[in-house]
Amino acid sequence: MHFSIGFLLFLFYLTVPANADQPFHSEDYFYYICDSISTSTGNYTTNSTYQSNLNQLFLALDSNSTSNGFAAGTSGTVPDKVTGIVLCRGDLNASTCSACFSQSFHDILNFCPYYKTALMWYNKCYMYFSSKYFLSSVANSPQVSLMNYYNVTVDPARFDHAVAQLMSQMKSWAINNSTKFFATGEVTNFSTEFTTIYGLVQCTPDMTKSQCQSCLEDLIDHFFEHASGKIGARTIGIHCNIRYETYPFYEGPSMVQIDSTIPSQSAAPTPRPVSVLTPAINKENDNPKTNIENVDSFLIDLSTLKEATLNFNESNKLGEGGFGAVYKGILPNGQEIAVKRLSQNSGQGVKELKNELVLVAKLQHKNLVQVVGVCLEGQEKLLAYEFVPNRSLGTFLFDNERRQELDWRKRKRIINGVARGLQYMHEDCQLTIVHRDLKASNILLGSDMNPKISDFGLARLFQVDQTAHATSRVVGTYGYMAPEYAMHGLYSIKSDVFSFGVLLLEILTGRRNSAVDGEHGEDILSSTWEHWVAGTITDTMDPQLDCPTNEVIRHVQIGLLCVQEDPINRPSMSEVVIMLSSNTISLEAPSKPALYLRRGGSSISQSLSGGRSLQMSQNDISTAQLGAR
Structure with missing residues (x-):
């Protein structure tokens, strides 16, 4: 049996059952969690409505898993409603995924009998079900971090840097180049101790790009708190996971390749030089990508913003700068917004306002403020953002x-x-x-x-x-x-x-x-x-x-x-x-x-x-x- 991940540290939000140490039945299986908190989800009984709904859910997940190796759904009604999700590794074909799903449905009932919440992880797929509805959330729990017992013996700091660079590039590739939100990668020519470092990142394909990016970044941010200097490690959750090893563990060619003999690799999948400061001087408007784009889809009526801000009432003012004032508002659908109202003598004109709208509308990231719309009626120049409660x-x-x-x-x-x-x-x-x-x-x-x-x-x-x-x-x-x-x-x-x-x-x-x-x-x-x-x-x-x-x-x-x-x-x-x-x-x-x-x-x-x-x-x-x- 080949089992590379040592159970050195576990981070998860459900209780591990007493039988967690029993022998693995398959070389592909590596971990499972059963929820034994009776006050939270409890257990079900033989021939109960919950068991029937669970069996129906398994059948639906198996038949509904698409070519991207993913399915999610519910069966039954409260209080016997059950929600489930299955995800297959992105490099595997449909028949391999189906076989893994079928195995997980069988194993999870044997390893977690009568539990209303359970999760089974394999190297090829995972299966999770719960009596709690979780599909509307992008929370990545239950989540576990596992790492190899063995440490890197030669230049571990350089090894960590290479892994971090690989994770960053794979994250970018998965978000921008894959409909499955999946990427594999490798660092080649690394050292005599480890010639190649292999990696993988993946999100469930029902997430948005920004949600996948946030999920992966959260994992990567905390990864080296536990994985630093280890020759292999992974962090896995129900919505995204990351992994690296010093041996190949996925099928097919790597999507991201980093040659460690080439210095100063960019962390983007398509590296570009960033420090040359000898360009030909040209006018800013000569760049066609800075031209104003159509903003009709973002237009908001002035009357709507006046109503939202109580006609720009002083009590709603959040602040004021050289460009003008910012007011808090509430749209008819209940969404809280911040409205930037440019003053007549503001240095920021219509061009800058539209430029701001066009650029921000293209950006989807949890650390960038999101634009809601723009109003350009009469002498008014207004830009509406999501409301951020703690100001600056x-x-x-x-x-x-x-x-x-x-x-x-x-x-x-x-x-x-x-x-x-x-x-x-x-x-x-x-x-x-x-x-x-x-x-x-x-x-x-x-x-x-x-x-x-x-x-x-x-x-x-x-x-x-x-x-x-x-x-x-x-x-x-x-x-x-x-x-x-x-x-x-x-x-x-x-x-x-x-x-x-x-x-x-x-x-x-x-x-x-x-x-x-x-x-x-x-x-x-x-x-x-x-x-x-x-x-x-x-x-x-x-x-x-x-x-x-x-x-x-x-x-x-x-x-x-x-x-x-x-x-x-x-x-x-x-x-x-x-x-x-x-x-x-x-x-x-x-x-x-x-x-x-x-x-x-x-x-x-x-x-x-x-x-x-x-x-x-x-x-x-x-x-x-x-x-x-």
Whole structure:
């Protein structure tokens, strides 16, 4: 019998029965769970209505499983209603899947007799049924993590990095290139110890792309808490699962292939260079993909938005900036929205509004705010978003009292979520979008403090093979701007990486970058670098932040790597996500950050301020429109 996964650690939400250690009847079977919480689901009896409904469900799932190896459904009515789901591994044919399903129906009744909830996992398929209806939820429980007993003995950090890179690329492939939400992959020419690393990711095909992406990202985010340094591991749930081994465990060729002898692989399935900053200067409107698209399907009547906001009543105002005010509203269907109402003298016009709508409408990710519609009637310019209850990160981070609500766990969730949102924009959504105005006030927080990147009015869409762009109209918020953009009008995805680095350091220190508000005598980059060199980095951290010193140091190092002066030396966001997800992956030593000057020196932040259009030197771009919009 070949059984590679050692039961070193189990993470699941149902109780494992006493007979879980009995011998495996088949080399393909590897785990099962029976719900023995009687107060929750209870047991059924022989010849009962529940048993009859369960048998009918098995027949329906077997006959309804489609060519994508998936079926879900219900049988009977409450209180004897039973819900079930079956999923086959995406590389297998219909006959193999059917045989696996039939075996699971037989085995699950023997291993979990008379249980109203049970789950049987095989290497080829799984079967789950419950007296609780679960099809309307995308929760991935019950869920279990299993890993091999044996450790990688040669350079385990490099091994973890290769696995993380493989997981990221397979996730992107499964979402963008597979109707089954399935992908396999391999890292070749890795080492003499392990020539090849094999991997697999899969979601149930009834999920949306964004749901599958969120499910896989949640698994990958926590994967190395348990799998770090192991030669094989998997995390499996009822909606998505991931796995890697040092031997082939799936059929057919790999969909994703990474040659470990080629450095700096991108985490996207179709790698593209990201750090070249020598493009031909062209006008922004020359790019056909930035042209305004038809927005008719997103139009909302002005009367509807007036009714939703009680005619833009002051009591519904959420905030106000240079562009205008934002109001809370409720649509006739009960959906809560936030309505951006541009002022007549706003710098953001119809072009920017439509640009924001077109871009955001294409983006589907849990860490990006979702657009609801637009209104362009008369003099009104209105954009409706999903309502995010906790307002912006800035309202918490830069308030001495509210900042106490942001403990280390929440700050890490925010950091990781923003990183994943940017990775999606840059590499995973098939569009390549540069935000250009990433800052704390443009990060909205959900009820669970899940971050959502907002305000895409300045965002730009790149051609597939385009790596950077030059503009004569520099817009954004100084202090978050990368130096090549602020001084020369050059922007790329590495410009967003720089902004992310500033934001990360703000989250750690609990204060604004002084290049933004002038509140402190020294900007965050200068202050952080001097403490880094002196070995006193914890002295500059938010005193309200209670967290392990090693985690603080690692996050500061990642932040400093993101704000390197040369864009080539900044990591991509996919690399940042990998750095954040694993503590075993070694980090490069950062060099002096951009715009770093010792105390008493002068800097551009002192000559450009106040959000005004200012004259620069003859060798630079003529004007810069800076400050919050």
